[in-house]
Amino acid sequence: MIVYFAGLGSMGSGMARCLIHAGHEVHLLDHNPERVASLHEAGGHPLQGNAPPADAIVSVVMNAEQTRSVLFADEALALRLKPGGVIVSCATVSPAFASEMEAEANNLGQLYVDAPISGGAVKAAEGTLSMMVSGKAEALKAATPLFDAMAETVHRMGDTAGAGSAMKAVNQLLAGIHVAAMGEALAFAASQKLDLEQVVKVVSASAGTSWMFENRAPHVVQSDYTPLSKLDIWLKDLGIVTDIARAADLPVPVAASALSQFRDASDAGFGQQDDAAVAKYAASRGGITLPGER
């Protein structure tokens, strides 16, 4: 298939590479020319004005605003899709926004898949992501060769855009709370003079464990806050969760409390560090120093 691929960040670059390896003709768009050059060497094409019309667009940009810009506004890639072509949109957005994008695509005679992703940069590079997809049956069918190249697991959530994004929001609500809880738990453990390495071992074997705890707590023990996933991402993702909840008149106080911790930690200067740094912020409020910190 001829694919326009927008957004070559840590997730997108791996996904684009998988599409190239699967034999698709991939035309690349990113504001950073080095990223485009790197994928060009791997067999992709920088997207030119005279590129052939696309069978599909895959968009792995940061947020709703960039999604709209790439698809329908500034870059308006949707206007360069073949009639009946399919848009696969992976940014974490609200279900309402995904529905709006689907309607815009349908108005142009095109198909739309609401397709948030989960799994991180390593799985993106391996083509083993999880995707939570929703859209019309013909849209999902048209996008299947792309799913096959990029994902190990495709969760089909429904036949209209929005359900995929809603599922992603559920996952982010939990994951965000669990990261904040990890930070609070390790600060609490340090306040009780427990050895954090042992705490991580015991929790990981106990009912208090979570995927996020097992993944992030070792960063705190090793005092390594290299941003594998930046703390500030939670301001966006938990912000989407609380916005959706507000629109549904549903209080989500635990998620709101977690968001508040990330916001305060960001204000305290931890926003560009790994999200495990929420533990440093939690500890600092009690005057506690975590391992490797001063």
Add this chain to the structure above:
Amino acid sequence: MIVYFAGLGSMGSGMARCLIHAGHEVHLLDHNPERVASLHEAGGHPLQGNAPPADAIVSVVMNAEQTRSVLFADEALALRLKPGGVIVSCATVSPAFASEMEAEANNLGQLYVDAPISGGAVKAAEGTLSMMVSGKAEALKAATPLFDAMAETVHRMGDTAGAGSAMKAVNQLLAGIHVAAMGEALAFAASQKLDLEQVVKVVSASAGTSWMFENRAPHVVQSDYTPLSKLDIWLKDLGIVTDIARAADLPVPVAASALSQFRDASDAGFGQQDDAAVAKYAASRGGITLPGER
């Protein structure tokens, strides 16, 4: 060993049975004579006033108040221990309370192990609990035959009472937040018209999962709130967490938010149901009905 065993609830009855099976002479104490009778049939002895002095006491009562009563006040079992005998105290209590009990035991010339447990009634019955223990080396050594009969994993947290209880509090902080998060997430998912059975499947395979989510969310999907672990237990366990944090001048806002959900759910009448019922409370605030509810 001659063991006095106090507290034959869902955990204690299984643990006492394991001690009997391991060949110990177990003398049983519980306010409920039926529980004592049941363990009597299994080979234990109702604790009489003329029972031989004990080598050890195992206390699996509900809380600090009962622990003090059984060991040093009303029942004062500690006075009936042989000199140099060991007390193994399993209730979830504050580290400060555990230290106080250790000091009382030491004043009587006896040993004390701070020994909170984790794993649930099934593992208690199998003798495969996790124990988070701390105490003097000689206390831990004296209690080892008892650990061997009751636990699969013994986490040795330190050489004074308090560290075991602190470790347990860290675990409960996380586990309690995760149960509240599970409730909030399923209410949120229902508000977005997602199929909860599919949501549980997707989350369980994603970064948003936790041990508690995978254990409790199916109760919500099946609308089965048979109290395997009562919601009201979190008022005590997260109450201990927030008390410890307050004493350490450490804010724990996410844990406090989770506690607040359990308190409100209890006030709304869900306290004696399974703790997964926190999902029903979370949903009710948004006017949402979960599967199987009216």
